[in-house]
Each structure stands twice: as structure tokens, then as C-alpha cells.
Amino acid sequence: MNLGKLALSLPLPPNVPACLDWARRSEQLGYESIWIAETGGADPFVLAGAVAQVTATARIGLAVSPVYIRTPATIAAASGTVSQLAPGRFILGLGSSSHAIVENWHGTPFHKPVTRVRETVQIVRAMLAGEKLKFNGTTLHTQGYRLMAPPAGSVPIYVGALRPPMLEVAGEVGDGVVVNLFPAAALPTMLKHVAVGARRAGKDAARFEVVCRHQVLVTNDKNGAREVFRAGLTGYFATPVYNKFAAWYGFEEEAALIAKGFKTGDREMTRKGMTDRFVDSLGIFGSLEECRERIAEFVAAGVTTTIISPLAFDPEAIRATIEGLAPR
Incomplete structure (x- = not known):
């Protein structure tokens, strides 16, 4: 490998x-x-x-x-x-x-x-x-x-x-x-x-x-890792630079939800934008082999x-x- x-x-x-x-x-x-x-x-x-x-x-x-x-x-x-x-x-x-x-x-x-x-x-x-x-x-x-x-x-x-x-x-x-x-x-x-x-x-x-x-x-706790990722990185994807970047590489819907939620102060909407699919494609977590x-x-x-x-x-x-x- x-x-x-x-x-x-x-x-x-x-x-x-x-x-x-x-x-x-x-x-x-x-x-x-x-x-x-x-x-x-x-x-x-x-x-x-x-x-x-x-x-x-x-x-x-x-x-x-x-x-x-x-x-x-x-x-x-x-x-x-x-x-x-x-x-x-x-x-x-x-x-x-x-x-x-x-x-x-x-x-x-x-x-x-x-x-x-x-x-x-x-x-x-x-x-x-x-x-x-x-x-x-x-x-x-x-x-x-x-x-x-x-x-x-x-x-x-x-x-x-x-x-x-x-x-x-x-x-x-x-x-x-x-x-x-x-x-x-x-x-x-x-x-x-x-x-x-x-x-x-x-x-x-x-x-x-x-x-x-x-x-x-x-x-061994992937769900816990996802939550840590969301807590630490959601703010990045609310900024114009990273939000546009996420939309550019194929996560248009997620980027739109994050931006709208952040702008309106709707934390739940922002969190919904950080989908498991999105988080899993960016972060690396799991067993050592994974x-x-x-x-x-x-x-x-x-x-x-x-x-x-x-x-x-x-x-x-x-x-x-x-x-x-x-x-x-």
C-alpha cells in the first residue's frame, strides 16, 4: 500500500x-x-x-x-x-x-x-x-x-x-x-x-x-469523529472561499445549505449541510487500516x-x- x-x-x-x-x-x-x-x-x-x-x-x-x-x-x-x-x-x-x-x-x-x-x-x-x-x-x-x-x-x-x-x-x-x-x-x-x-x-x-x-x-467511533469534524470545520465551509470550493467539486446542495444557514443564524440548517456523505469524503477516520x-x-x-x-x-x-x- x-x-x-x-x-x-x-x-x-x-x-x-x-x-x-x-x-x-x-x-x-x-x-x-x-x-x-x-x-x-x-x-x-x-x-x-x-x-x-x-x-x-x-x-x-x-x-x-x-x-x-x-x-x-x-x-x-x-x-x-x-x-x-x-x-x-x-x-x-x-x-x-x-x-x-x-x-x-x-x-x-x-x-x-x-x-x-x-x-x-x-x-x-x-x-x-x-x-x-x-x-x-x-x-x-x-x-x-x-x-x-x-x-x-x-x-x-x-x-x-x-x-x-x-x-x-x-x-x-x-x-x-x-x-x-x-x-x-x-x-x-x-x-x-x-x-x-x-x-x-x-x-x-x-x-x-x-x-x-x-x-x-x-x-472505532465514526459517528463521534463525524461530529468532531462538523464542530471544527463547519465554520470553514461557511466562508465564501471554502463554500465556493465545496460547490465547485460537486457538493452544491450542501454548500448552499451551509451558506444559507450561517447567514440566517439557523444552526440546524447549517448542520444539515454537513451531511455524512460530505464529511466522509473529506475527513479520514476509522480503524487504522481504513x-x-x-x-x-x-x-x-x-x-x-x-x-x-x-x-x-x-x-x-x-x-x-x-x-x-x-x-x-
């Missing part, structure tokens, strides 16, 4: 010291890489730097950091710092995030996300190479900045993407793509759009790493690296999932 490369998702509860314990342990268990999300938890660059100090071989990636909440110069400076702490191991993941996070949390307009991501990647890549550039784009402008201590080697930049326009940008300006929350059957179509962007830039999409974060729980089979299904569809994000808050459930799926 081909499971591709397996990776661990951070942060994990309850705190940063626990994250570092899991980072150290995951490397011992054979996980190939560690990927850090940016939502409402630990600062991803700081955590990545700390993870670098407790690991020796695992790659350390961000999956992903929103381009709206830092300037390209601060992204480049932070990335250069982590790269010096983990030479050849750091991967910068950038994406647009969502209206809820960018506008509600950070008070920044969620404007022209496809263009903003493209221009951020272009600027940050040049800065990490030590260039002093003048850039006048549609969404970003910079001149005169130069990174004082650029990393010795190149820093791969991966793009978080969902629908065709951003998937094509990932292929065009990225070195890899980060995806999540979709059924395996949708991936071949998604990767065709990555290939369109890659061809536009004269690159071979077949060499792209496809990184996918999955909500995973090794459990989880392995589902991961293999996504790998067969084109995933290169699977990020295991335990669908639990209970320490024992987290441990059982991470250790159960460990490559060693």
Missing part, C-alpha cells in the same frame, strides 16, 4: 512545549516532514524556528501563512531566519487564507487574492535571493529593501490553493502546492490546473510536490505528501493516531 510521504501537522494542544515534544517524537517515528498551520495559534515562523532546534532531518514547512497579514519584507526576513536555523529543510508556504481570517481577525481588505499571492511570491523569492528590487504591482509596491543575510541556498515556496485560478498560480510561481478539504475524486482536475500554470512558466508540473493536510482520527486505505486513495490520485492533522483534542486520541500511522 503506497502512502507516499507522511508528515505531521502542528500546532497540537495544549501548548508550544507539547508541539516541540511531538516534533521530536514524529522524527523518531519516521515522519518525513512537519508542517505548521497559521490560524489562531502559535506564530508559525517562531514555532518553525523552535522545531528546527529539536529536529535534525525532518523538513519544516508552513502550510500556509496568509499573504495579507505580513509585508513581503517581513515574510522574507522571517523565512531567511528559519532557513539559517534549518539549512535546506525549510519550505515557505503562502496562501490567501479567507475573508474571516484576513478581514475579521486582521482588519485587512481581502482584495484580489490571486494577484496578491502571485505578487507576494515573486517579491519574496527575489528578496530571499538577496536582490534589491523595485516592484510596482497591482496589489504590492516595494523598493530599496535588501535582506542583509539571505539564506545560503534557495528556499522553496509552495502555494496554498483550492480552485482553478489559484491552482494555476501555484503552478506558475510556486515550487509546490498545498491543498486540503476535498474529495479524492476532485484531485486530478485540480492538478490539471496546476499543470496549466506550470506550462505557462515553462515548468514540468510532474515534478511538483503536492502536499495535502488531512483531518485524521484512528477510532485510515491507511483512505490515505492511499489520495496518494493514488496525486498527493505526494500527506500531513496528518489529528482530529482530536484528547491527548490519548492524538497519540493513537500519530503513533498508529507512523512510518516506523
